[in-house]
Structures are given as C-alpha cells and as structure tokens.
Amino acid sequence: MIAKLIKYDLIKTSRTLKYLYAITLGLAVLTRIINLFDYIFAFYIIGLIFAGCTYSMIVNALINTFIHVLKSFMSDFYGDRSYLIHTLPASKNQLFTAKYITALILLVVSLVISLGSLAIVLLTPELASSLNTLLSSEIPGFDMQAWVFVVVFAVLLIVQICAYMSFGFFAVIKANTYNRKRVGMGFLWFGIIFVVSMLAM
Secondary structure, three states: OHHHHHHHHHHHHHHHHHHHHHHHHHHHHHHHHHHOOOOOHHHHHHHHHHHHHHHHHHHHHHHHHHHHHHHHHHHHHHOOOHHHHHOOOOOHHHHHHHHHHHHHHHHHHHHHHHHHHHHHHHOOHHHHHHHHHHHHHHOOOOOOOHHHHHHHHHHHHHHHHHHHHHHHHHHHHHHOOOOOOHHHHHHHHHHHHHHHHHHHO
C-alpha cells in the first residue's frame, strides 16, 4: 500500500517539477557549451548571462520543491482532499510514511539535479585542483580528494534538508491543532523546533 501511495504522490507532485528540473539541466548544458567559446568576447558575455540564469533556476528548483512538498502535505492531510486521503484503506502511519518518503525522494532528486547543474557549469580539472589547494591550506591535515569532499558535503546537505522537511511537517501538524492563525502558528512552531535543534547541536 505504501508503494502505491508513493507512486501516486510522485506522479501528482512532480507534474510541474519535472519541467523545472529539465529546464535547469538544459540551461546548465547550454551554458557549458557557450563557455567553450568564451575566448570570444560576445560568447563570454552571453555565457555570464546564461550562468546567472542557471544559478537562478537552481535556487528556484530547490525552493519550489520544498514548497510543493509542504503544499502537498497540507492539502492531502488538512485541505479539501483530506477526506479522500483519510478514507483510503491505509493506517495513519502508512499515510505519513508514504508522504515522508515521497518528499525525501523529491528533495534528493532536486538536490542531485542542482549539484549536477552546478558541476556541468563550473567543474573543470583546474577548479578541482584549486579546490584541493584551498582546502589543504585552510584545513590543517586535510588529505581528502575534492570529489570526495563534494560527495560528503552533498550527503550533509541531504541530511539537513531531511531535518528541515521534518520541521516543516511537524509545524504543519501543530499549526492545525489551532482554530485560528494557523499560518502564523506554523511559522512559530517551525522557528521553535529549529532553535531547539540548533541549541541541541
């Protein structure tokens, strides 16, 4: 049942996001192709413009994925569609688990596409060598390859995104226990759990 719920959620939630991801990757590839001719001044300027558009699309993809995940969670459990969701032959644990796994898949995909787009635009052997040199000079005893560092950094980002997603779900659940000012209470509870987690760390 959980697999069916995840499949349905992914199809529903990714209807818009898949086009956003495709545009982001397409812009990154186009930027890389244009940058191959950056010795020509006109192409250099055009490359800068396309690079800026690519960075904007990367940020847009990450933010929109997070918003879509929270919007889907709110509409499915507390919106007009909640009656249909709660009448499914599935327990609350199954419903929440499916929603969480769907959100995790979408956020990881968006992060992978964002990092991949950055790599397409920026990654060169010279940049990797410079990054290694910079990290070695700034961090005493650093002997990790640049690509290993990037992978570790990406994993940490995924863990942090999962934490923020959990904070968002918790805030939505707590906000819907109130009769009024639910949006404000949601932001308040998100802030509370964020501060508590930062103090704990």
